[in-house]
Amino acid sequence: MVYLMIETFRRYFDKPGKIWNELNQNSYYVYIIHVVVIGGIALAMLNVAIPSIVKYLILVGSTFVASNFIVSLYRRAVAGRKAIN
Numbered sequence: 792m793v794y795l796m797i798e799t800f801r802r803y804f805d806k807p808g809k810i811w812n813e814l815n816q817n818s819y820y821v822y823i824i825h826v827v828v829i830g831g832i833a834l835a836m837l838n839v840a841i842p843s844i845v846k847y848l849i850l851v852g853s854t855f856v857a858s859n860f861i862v863s864l865y866r867r868a869v870a871g872r873k874a875i876n
Contacts, residue, residue, distance in 0.1 A: 817862040825858045832857065 832853050836846050 820862040821858040828858045
């Protein structure tokens with residue numbers, strides 16, 4: 792199983808690209824804020840009547856997207872402010 796995962800990554804995900812570069816630049820800051828984002832999304836889904844496994848999958852996906860989106864917006868705002876000064 793580990794060999795399969797390594798080979799899959801080596802063949803398909805080990806290529807440079809615009810999205811990979813953006814995710815790479817966001818990674819440290821996403822690591823910092825992801826717990827807060829998980830908490831906020833989990834609180835919002837607390838009283839939703841869907842199965843817990845579906846909630847978990849929604850939580851994982853939406854946390855990934857929301858954290859990267861927040862960090863990207865922040866980085867662009869800071870970069871824009873630095874360009875003005």
